[in-house]
Structures are given as C-alpha cells and as structure tokens.
Amino acid sequence: MRRYLIPFCALALTLVLAACSENETPQTGADASDSEAMTEPSPEPAPFYVGQWAADPVWCTDQSEGFPITITAAQFEGRENICEMAEIEATPEGGATAQLTCQSEGEIIEEPITFAQAGAQIAIVWPDRGTEATLFSRCE
Known part of the structure; x- marks a missing residue:
C-alpha cells in the first residue's frame, strides 16, 4: 500500500494544481492587445484648420x-x-x-x-x- 501512496499523492497534487490553473485564463497576444487597446486613449481629433x-x-x-x-x-x-x-x-x-x-x-x-x-x-x-x-x- 505504501508504494502506491506516493504516486497517488503526486497524481492528486497534479490534479488540484491543474484545476486551480483552469480558473486563470492566460492572456494570449490577441487578448492582451485588446485589453491594452481599451485602456489607450483615443487619438485626438485634428485641429479645426486642418x-x-x-x-x-x-x-x-x-x-x-x-x-x-x-x-x-x-x-x-x-x-x-x-x-x-x-x-x-x-x-x-x-x-x-x-x-x-x-x-x-x-x-x-x-x-x-x-x-x-x-x-x-x-x-x-x-x-x-x-x-x-x-x-x-x-x-x-
């Protein structure tokens, strides 16, 4: 029984960590640029005389x-x-x-x-x- 305990604990720990990381969604390049674009100020309009x-x-x-x-x-x-x-x-x-x-x-x-x-x-x-x-x- 003891020889199965260590692999079982390692498997359980891996599953727990995997479950935790599923709740956190890493930002991909597109997602990161979308969120940055939302925080960037919009460009100012051209001066009236242009x-x-x-x-x-x-x-x-x-x-x-x-x-x-x-x-x-x-x-x-x-x-x-x-x-x-x-x-x-x-x-x-x-x-x-x-x-x-x-x-x-x-x-x-x-x-x-x-x-x-x-x-x-x-x-x-x-x-x-x-x-x-x-x-x-x-x-x-």
Whole structure:
C-alpha cells in the first residue's frame, strides 16, 4: 500500500494544481492587445484648420482663376510654396496661432499666421502683412 501512496499523492497534487490553473485564463497576444487597446486613449481629433481650403469655393474644383491651400497639423501649402508651421498655440477665443517658415523661389520667409473659426469657414490673418482676415471655405 505504501508504494502506491506516493504516486497517488503526486497524481492528486497534479490534479488540484491543474484545476486551480483552469480558473486563470492566460492572456494570449490577441487578448492582451485588446485589453491594452481599451485602456489607450483615443487619438485626438485634428485641429479645426486642418484640411483643404479656398478663398473662393469654385477654386476647389476649377483652378483657372485661383487655387486652394492645404493645411496639415504641421504645414501650410500653397500653389508655389510649402511652409512649416511651428510654435502652434491655441488662442483664448478658440483659434490658433503659428509661426510659418516658408520657402519660395529660393527665399526663406518667416512670419506669424492666425486661424479663427468662422462658422463653417476659417478666417486667416497674416499679422505682419497688416491685412484683414481672409475667409476660406473647406473644399470637399
């Protein structure tokens, strides 16, 4: 009887441990990534000024008289220039300011720019040019 006692105890211990581990479900790679995705914050929406805009909505499709501009989170692109935007800051009124560094025809120009929401449009001002706000409509 004694010679069967040790294997019996080992078998019983193995069964008890197996039963305990069945209650714990290890996370597989897919399960782990699903639970991590649920805890990660959702990406922030793009700033209101990001998109393709035109001072005349016709320019969105017909560029014989004018052309749209494209604004990304870090660039301001016109027909003949691309400007890098830096020092982007929100204004208390809900708009944004940025510092443009533009290269056009071999020349580098730095100037500030401001964006303000104007209903479905945006108002853009180049303060160093002393201009009034120009309204731009979003191209679809």
